[in-house]
Amino acid sequence: MKKGLYFGVLILLSFSLMSFSCSDDDDGNPNDNSQQIAQIEITVESGIWRITNFNDSGQNETSDFTGYDFTFNSDGSLVATNGSTTMTGTWSVTDDSNSNDDSSSDDDIDFNIFFAVPETNNFEDLNDDWDIVSTSSTRIELIDVSGGNGGTDMLTFERN
Numbered sequence: 002m003k004k005g006l007y008f009g010v011l012i013l014l015s016f017s018l019m020s021f022s023c024s025d026d027d028d029g030n031p032n033d034n035s036q037q038i039a040q041i042e043i044t045v046e047s048g049i050w051r052i053t054n055f056n057d058s059g060q061n062e063t064s065d066f067t068g069y070d071f072t073f074n075s076d077g078s079l080v081a082t083n084g085s086t087t088m089t090g091t092w093s094v095t096d097d098s099n100s101n102d103d104s105s106s107d108d109d110i111d112f113n114i115f116f117a118v119p120e121t122n123n124f125e126d127l128n129d130d131w132d133i134v135s136t137s138s139t140r141i142e143l144i145d146v147s148g149g150n151g152g153t154d155m156l157t158f159e160r161n
Contacts, residue, residue: 034096034110041094041110041136045073050141050158057126058152065123071158079114081124088124090116097130109133112143131156 050073052066068083073092081088097111112131116124131143143156 034098038094038096038110041112041133041141042075044136044138045092045094045141045158046075047138048160050160052156053159054155054157055126056153056155058147058150058154062123062126065126070161079116088116088118090114090124090127095130112141126154127156129154 050071052063052069052071055061055063055066066081069081069088070083072080072082074080077091077093079090079092081090091113092115093113095111095113097109110133112133114127114129114131116122116128118124129145131145134142134144136142139160141158143158145154145156146152147154
């Protein structure tokens, strides 16, 4: 009889412990970056931005974009102007937690830039799914680690 009682208590205790180790996720999807993405979009759509640093695999190529003002529009269009020269492209901020890219994080946000230009055009170097290093109301720092040659590119936009 004692053996049965101990066995019953042991079973009850086991179920109790299992119920504590399993919890409901009241916060929704733990990898849901939608609020952070929305905040980045609001920030980047506010104002005119300039490239203050562009380092392409160890080469400082910031001067390739000197004088260009970048406007990130809410419709996903990206416009870079320098006097009478205008370059148009697209931009987006996406949750990359479910895709396979060359980033090291399983739960990152990508800042995507695309200009439909030939490979010889400087703006082609900006085409990428950049990982966000940091954002503030006046600065966005991006990084891309190349899957091919292992080079690291750094891109920084600052608001005028």
